[in-house]
Amino acid sequence: MARWQPNAPERLAVAALELFEERGYENTTVIEIAERAGLTKSTFFRHFQDKREVLFGGDTMAGLLAEGIAAAPATAKPFEAVAHALDTVGREAFHPARRALSARRRAVIAANPELREREALKGLGLTASMTDALERRGVPELTSCVAAELGALALKIAYERWSDATDATDGDDFGDVARRALRDVRASSTLC
Amino acid sequence: MARWQPNAPERLAVAALELFEERGYENTTVIEIAERAGLTKSTFFRHFQDKREVLFGGDTMAGLLAEGIAAAPATAKPFEAVAHALDTVGREAFHPARRALSARRRAVIAANPELREREALKGLGLTASMTDALERRGVPELTSCVAAELGALALKIAYERWSDATDATDGDDFGDVARRALRDVRASSTLC
DNA sequence: CCCGTGATGGGACTTAGTCCCATCACTATA
DNA sequence: TATAGTGATGGGACTAAGTCCCATCACGGG
Numbered sequence: 001m002a003r004w005q006p007n008a009p010e011r012l013a014v015a016a017l018e019l020f021e022e023r024g025y026e027n028t029t030v031i032e033i034a035e036r037a038g039l040t041k042s043t044f045f046r047h048f049q050d051k052r053e054v055l056f057g058g059d060t061m062a063g064l065l066a067e068g069i070a071a072a073p074a075t076a077k078p079f080e081a082v083a084h085a086l087d088t089v090g091r092e093a094f095h096p097a098r099r100a101l102s103a104r105r106r107a108v109i110a111a112n113p114e115l116r117e118r119e120a121l122k123g124l125g126l127t128a129s130m131t132d133a134l135e136r137r138g139v140p141e142l143t144s145c146v147a148a149e150l151g152a153l154a155l156k157i158a159y160e161r162w163s164d165a166t167d168a169t170d171g172d173d174f175g176d177v178a179r180r181a182l183r184d185v186r187a188s189s190t191l192c
Numbered sequence: 193m194a195r196w197q198p199n200a201p202e203r204l205a206v207a208a209l210e211l212f213e214e215r216g217y218e219n220t221t222v223i224e225i226a227e228r229a230g231l232t233k234s235t236f237f238r239h240f241q242d243k244r245e246v247l248f249g250g251d252t253m254a255g256l257l258a259e260g261i262a263a264a265p266a267t268a269k270p271f272e273a274v275a276h277a278l279d280t281v282g283r284e285a286f287h288p289a290r291r292a293l294s295a296r297r298r299a300v301i302a303a304n305p306e307l308r309e310r311e312a313l314k315g316l317g318l319t320a321s322m323t324d325a326l327e328r329r330g331v332p333e334l335t336s337c338v339a340a341e342l343g344a345l346a347l348k349i350a351y352e353r354w355s356d357a358t359d360a361t362d363g364d365d366f367g368d369v370a371r372r373a374l375r376d377v378r379a380s381s382t383l384c
Numbered sequence: 385c386c387c388g389t390g391a392t393g394g395g396a397c398t399t400a401g402t403c404c405c406a407t408c409a410c411t412a413t414a
Numbered sequence: 415t416a417t418a419g420t421g422a423t424g425g426g427a428c429t430a431a432g433t434c435c436c437a438t439c440a441c442g443g444g
Contacts, residue, residue, distance in 0.1 A: 003440045004391065029430070040393055045432065079384045113313075120312035121305075142349075146380040149345050153338065188338040189381050192271045195409045196422065222400070232424055237401065 009047045009057060011037040016054040017104060025112040052118040055105060059122075062129035064089045065151075069133035078139050082151035083182055085130065086158070090175030094162065102163035127152045150189060154182040201239045201249060203229040208246040209296060217304040244310040247297060251314075254321035256281045257343075261325035270331050274343035275374055277322065278350070282367030286354065294355035319344045342381060346374040 005011065015036035019028040030051050034044045048054045068085030076084065094102075109115040127148045134144035158178035165172070197203065207228035211220040222243050226236045240246045260277030268276065286294075301307040319340045326336035350370035357364070 008391085030432090031430090041432090042394070043392055046391080049432095051431070077384065116316070117309055117313040120316050121309040124308070124312050140380075142376055143380040143383050146342070146345065146377055147384045149341060150338070150381070150384065153341050184334055185338055186384070188332075188335045189342070191332075191335050192269065192339045192342065192378070200422080221398095233401090234425070235423055238422080241401095243400070 005038060008037070008039060008043060012039065012044055012047060013054050013057055017101075017108065020055075020108045020112075021104065025108065025115060052115055055109065055115060056118060056122055059125070061089060061093055061122075062125050064092050065126060066129045066133040069130060070136065072137075074137075078134055078143060078147035079150075079182070079186060081134065081137065082130065082147055082154075083179055085133075085151065086155060086178035086182060087175045089155075090173060090178055094159075094174035096173065099163055099165070102159070103166075106160070106163055123152060123156070126155065150185050151182065154178060154185045157181040157185070197230060200229070200231060200235060204231065204236055204239060205246055205249055209293075209300065212247075212300045212304075213296065217300065217307060244307055247301065247307060248310060248314055251317070253281055253285055253314075254317050256284050257318060258321045258325040261322060262328065264329075266329075270326055270335060270339035271342075271374070271378060273326065273329065274322065274339055274346075275371055277325075277343065278347060278370035278374060279367045281347075282365060282370055286351075286366035288365065291355055291357070294351070295358075298352070298355055315344060315348070318347065342377050343374065346370060346377045349373040349377070 012033060016028070016033045019033055019036060022028075030044050031041050033054070034040050044054075048057070065085045065088070068088030069081045071088070072081035072084035109119055127145075130148035130151055131141075131144045134147055135141060139147070155178065158174065158181040161181065162172070162174050162177045165177075204225060208220070208225045211225055211228060222236050223233050225246070226232050236246075240249070257277045257280070260280030261273045263280070264273035264276035301311055319337075322340035322343055323336045326339055327333060331339070347370065350366065350373040353373065354364070354366050354369045357369075
């Protein structure tokens with residue numbers, strides 16, 4: 001038998017999400033989270049940089065977006081490369097099984113300013129990552145910046161639509177939702 | 193003679209900026225900031241919600257942007273309304289005298305993740321404010337969102353260009369710089 | 385059988401941020 | 415002139431986040 005229960009970080013994340021839903025983020029102590037996961041404060045801070053980070057684990061998204069852009073055909077225009085990146089994250093990060101969890105997570109974040117602040121920072125990371133990846137394709141700096149910004153907006157909209165779709169029969173995977181969102185954003189940008 | 197030295201919030205902000213430049217944000221204590229301003233920790237937290245906020249005082253910008261958009265001619269398209277808003281903040285908030293101070297402030301923020309995080313949150317507030325103002329003009333939701341996002345990007349770029357322009361003979365006021373930035377962003381968005 | 389490894393426990397410590405009450409110059413009013 | 419009210423500040427106690435360092439102890443390899 002294992003010496004320790006496995007998956008300490010995931011157990012902490014689940015405990016945190018539950019407690020934040022029950023009493024709210026600011027009425028929950030790191031010690032309480034650790035206790036519910038059968039661990040201690042020390043272990044919590046060994047796995048997460050701070051209390052907010054427990055809801056934002058796995059910074060894989062920035063990397064996936066960059067990969068997706070880099071892997072797009074050389075002839076792809078900026079927006080097409082972004083679309084490719086959205087497909088990639090849809091395939092690798094937004095599995096249908098996580099849909100319900102994503103909605104709960106979103107609600108918790110929306111209810112607390114500190115968490116919204118962290119989410120804003122993560123958003124900056126995503127656009128920066130996409131901007132870099134586009135520039136490495138030879139796209140001019142400002143164009144990369146704009147395409148990344150609009151791509152991040154599409155990603156945000158897609159995430160909202162995807163996690164709020166309670167309709168279980170709705171078989172749309174994230175990639176489809178994201179492509180539609182990107183198309184909508186592009187159409188809107190021509191109307192400004 | 194006045195009972196207290198005047199302008200406690202400004203004195204605190206100046207002391208904080210100096211100390212952050214000298215020892216860095218995380219090596220500076222709120223108590224040290226207050227002492228340099230001839231005040232105490234209690235007074236610091238009476239004027240600022242937290243340690244980060246001392247660099248982001250005056251949330252007037254979101255209001256100014258909303259006013260500028262609302263005050264644009266009824267016939268103005270979204271981007272023109274945004275341009276009007278950038279003129280307004282240039283006139284009301286970015287006086288030439290603050291240029292040097294802005295550059296120092298930007299350097300301090302860039303050097304610290306916590307401060308960048310707060311800046312990201314402020315950015316969300318600006319786009320939200322512009323989105324609302326555009327919707328109140330009858331602009332569709334998604335179009336408002338995209339125009340606000342691109343407007344916020346132009347504002348960020350303009351702020352960088354304006355505060356980095358060390359050339360004292362350069363008489364460009366913020367409005368001019370911002371209009372150019374917005375034009376650049378618009379041009380780039382058609383290339384995606 | 386012993387030793388290194390690695391995840392965890394635990395406690396001391398600093399600092400951010402909250403709360404509540406005391407202080408005291410200025411001001412208005414009688 | 416006396417007096418009570420106002421408002422910004424001082425100060426201290428308190429909680430919780432986050433850091434640091436060392437102890438523990440099951441497991442695997444030699």
